[in-house]
Amino acid sequence: MEFFQSQESLTAIQWILRAIIGFFFLLIVTRALGQRAISQLRPLDFAIALVIGNIIAHPLSDEHLGLKGSIITTTVLLALYLGGIYMILKFSWFRRLLSHAPITIVENGEILYKGLKKARISIDVLLEELRERKIEDVKKVALAIWEADGKLSVFLDPKYEPLTPSSMQMAAEPFNFPRTIIKEGKINYEVLNQVHKDEGWVVSNLENIYQTGVQDVLLATLDNKDILKVFLYK
Known part of the structure; x- marks a missing residue:
């Protein structure tokens, strides 16, 4: 030692x-x-x-x-x-000794210069943060807060929020998370059993729809509608 x-x-x-x-x-x-x-x-x-x-x-x-x-x-x-x-x-x-309180830097579409100074960020940084969130106009922002961990939390004015089925009182389909059944040319038999399929079903679909074999598949997923999505090695 x-x-x-x-x-x-x-x-x-x-x-x-x-x-x-x-x-x-x-x-x-x-x-x-x-x-x-x-x-x-x-x-x-x-x-x-x-x-x-x-x-x-x-x-x-x-x-x-x-x-x-x-x-x-x-x-x-x-x-x-x-x-x-x-x-x-x-x-x-x-x-409070170690972490500062959240700082409001935009409110009702107006930039609060005192907030910028307190957060020690420039206008350029603020605009960059908004661009990363695909917000091109500060006037669309109802509230922007500089958090203690150095991240910007942004809330849009309701009239600029994207439409959702809920806002339009439309029925939405349940959440569907596709299952990975093939990854890097190998079948995940555990997931395959969970979705009540077998290797034969996978091989048959790959041959009939994509004219390929399991070894050529980079990623294959299956949703709850039995729709198989395949990404081949390229």
């Missing part, structure tokens, strides 16, 4: 062992942090994600640095992070 300690030089095997242990330890820590730290980089999340990567990376590239110290440091940071999450959930004052 000498590769845990600081060394004048490391053998190839010791470098490999150090890299493997560092890699799997980082995976364990990432798993413990949870999806929140990956998808929503709030201040606490950003700090822990930024620091842990550097702590683990240094001993993997410098043979004079021991891995033991990095693991201990990361474990302490993980404990602090989980403690911080607990305090955020438990105490509103601590939550």
Whole structure:
């Protein structure tokens, strides 16, 4: 276990062992942090994600640095992070300390310059965010809020909202999620059993409709109307 300690030089095997242990330890820590730290980089999340990567990376590239110290440091940071999450959930004052309240930057089609300054974003950033949501006119926006995680929540004026069956008092079909029965040339027999089909049915439909075989199919899905959609390798 000498590769845990600081060394004048490391053998190839010791470098490999150090890299493997560092890699799997980082995976364990990432798993413990949870999806929140990956998808929503709030201040606490950003700090822990930024620091842990550097702590683990240094001993993997410098043979004079021991891995033991990095693991201990990361474990302490993980404990602090989980403690911080607990305090955020438990105490509103601590939550306000780390995360700012949502900031209104557009209201009833009007841009609130004070909101832009408080959120520290420019007009260009606001317009870019709206374009990404296919909104070409600020006047169509009833409310736009800059959230604590750096994302923009936008609500259109009702008269600019797209029509839905509900708004037109029309009956809509139930939600239909197509099942994947073939992926990368392999049949998913578990799903096939769920939809009460067999391999013969699949092979027959592929030959009759698409003049192809299972091995040539990149993806094939089946909906609740027994409509088979096939995507071939190209």
